[in-house]
Amino acid sequence: SPILNQPLSAKYVKSFAYPTFKERIPKIIDSVIECLNINYVKEKCEDEAVIQEVEIIKQKILNLRNSMVSDGDLLPFNLNSGIFAQITSVYNKMIEQLKKSNNGSSPTWFQTEWLFAECYLYYRLHEIFYTSNTFKHYDPFLAVKIDSLLASNDAVYTLAGLLVETKEKTVPTGSKLEELFKFYLKCSLWGNKSDLSLSNGKAVGAEDTFSTFNEMDSEILVNDSRIAYDVLKKKDNTIDIILDNAGYELFNDLVFADFLIWSGIAKTVVFHGKNIPWFVSDVTPTDFKIIFDLLETKLKNENTLTLVNSWREYLDEGVWELKCEPFWTYPCDFSKMSSEAPELYKKLGLSDLLIFKGDLNYRKLMGDIFWEPTTSFKFALRGFEPTNVLALRTVKADTISGLPKGVFEELNAKEANWMITGKYALIQLLRK
Numbered sequence: 408s409p410i411l412n413q414p415l416s417a418k419y420v421k422s423f424a425y426p427t428f429k430e431r432i433p434k435i436i437d438s439v440i441e442c443l444n445i446n447y448v449k450e451k452c453e454d455e456a457v458i459q460e461v462e463i464i465k466q467k468i469l470n471l472r473n474s475m476v477s478d479g480d481l482l483p484f485n486l487n488s489g490i491f492a493q494i495t496s497v498y499n500k501m502i503e504q505l506k507k508s509n510n511g512s513s514p515t516w517f518q519t520e521w522l523f524a525e526c527y528l529y530y531r532l533h534e535i536f537y538t539s540n541t542f543k544h545y546d547p548f549l550a551v552k553i554d555s556l557l558a559s560n561d562a563v564y565t566l567a568g569l570l571v572e573t574k575e576k577t578v579p580t581g582s583k584l585e586e587l588f589k590f591y592l593k594c595s596l597w598g599n600k601s602d603l604s605l606s607n608g609k610a611v612g613a614e615d616t617f618s619t620f621n622e623m624d625s626e627i628l629v630n631d632s633r634i635a636y637d638v639l640k641k642k643d644n645t646i647d648i649i650l651d652n653a654g655y656e657l658f659n660d661l662v663f664a665d666f667l668i669w670s671g672i673a674k675t676v677v678f679h680g681k682n683i684p685w686f687v688s689d690v691t692p693t694d695f696k697i698i699f700d701l702l703e704t705k706l707k708n709e710n711t712l713t714l715v716n717s718w719r720e721y722l723d724e725g726v727w728e729l730k731c732e733p734f735w736t737y738p739c740d741f742s743k744m745s746s747e748a749p750e751l752y753k754k755l756g757l758s759d760l761l762i763f764k765g766d767l768n769y770r771k772l773m774g775d776i777f778w779e780p781t782t783s784f785k786f787a788l789r790g791f792e793p794t795n796v797l798a799l800r801t802v803k804a805d806t807i808s809g810l811p812k813g814v815f816e817e818l819n820a821k822e823a824n825w826m827i828t829g830k831y832a833l834i835q836l837l838r839k
């Protein structure tokens with residue numbers, strides 16, 4: 408079992424870290440190779456040089472897979488061009504530190520910290536593509552991200568309809584506005600159920616979302632949405648959303664952000680994405696662009712068109728903005744932001760509310776530590792307090808904080824896997 412107050416690691420067979428490196432990620436790697444196999448064959452690709460390069464890439468990916476399953480060493484990176492020089496130096500510095508604390512031996516996949524090793528994997532994959540000639544900006548997960556959004560079309564149409572209907576009325580006040588706030592916040596929260604590293608691209612149906620929201624309230628283990636509403640009462644806030652997954656989740660986040668602007672709760676929303684393909688389905692600038700295009704083409708109806716029109720205006724006018732800072736693909740937890748990315752820490756501190764979406768962001772807030780589950784959220788943040796912080800997370804990994812006494816034990820007795828299915832959720836706020 409993981410050890411209390413220590414970071415999760417695959418050395419603990421009972422941590423989700425273990426099956427992650429044993430089975431889950433090897434399967435993800437296989438799907439990347441499979442995707443190359445399907446698309447880069449003579450019938451589909453005429454350029455022989457490209458096909459040859461794909462063979463080299465596949466070999467490198469296989470080596471990476473082998474290194475993982477045989478608990479090989481995590482070695483320094485050589486990627487030193489552009490923004491990657493900075494990212495690489497952070498990875499390499501951390502490898503050095505881990506080595507030192509390990510009597511000079513390299514960290515290995517199963518023996519080191521899970522968070523570091525999992526970030527290392529996605530950065531290595533990126534390195535393999537980026538150092539090639541023809542695949543520098545290739546995203547091996549792009550197709551699944553698009554397919555899963557298209558497959559969730561029912562839920563997209565339902566939610567688009569609800570938002571358009573909301574926006575046709577005048578902005579309510581008092582408890583009516585609070586109710587709407589909580590509804591759209593829950594859309595954004597439950598949208599996080601749909602990440603592709605766990606679901607393998609399963610579609611989200613409208614029937615299992617909005618109509619069952621009320622029943623799902625009992626699965627929200629901590630719900631600070633009332634206080635979050637309170638924090639934003641002064642209106643015209645600047646809100647930053649640190650995004651998680653592309654596709655259906657991103658759609659829900661955009662809907663929530665639109666509600667925030669329309670209602671006057673926010674005057675600006677800054678979205679934060681990743682510069683490179685990350686944890687399978689995290690939002691890249693391309694994903695952010697593509698969702699707009701899809702809502703105007705393959706997912707088009709009257710409501711999606713209405714929404715995209717206003718969303719494009721928000722972007723043109725700077726009411727919405729997308730930023731992709733290198734820090735989000737560092738292997739660091741967020742308590743290190745003030746030292747590793749002081750400018751970003753300062754900038755985020757000017758925001759009225761930071762909304763952290765998803766499981767990986769939550770792990771980074773917690774330092775991926777196996778906290779005693781009633782440890783307060785504030786304590787578990789270990790000094791990461793740039794401003795008000797709100798976590799919207801469906802629980803997919805074995806780190807958690809702020810649970811009421813007894814809940815952890817009760818859930819353990821009832822459902823052995825409750826921490827890794829995404830069935831349960833948290834709406835946790837640190838008010839600064």
Ligand code: F6P
Pocket residue numbers: 423427525599602603604605651652686764765766767768770803804805
């Ligand atoms: O914990 C399981 C896991 O797949 C991790 O690999 C990762 O932190 C996360 O869930 C991905 O989920 P999300 O997209 O919600 O961050």
Ligand code: MG
Pocket residue numbers: 602651652686688689765767
């Ligand atoms: Mg994700």
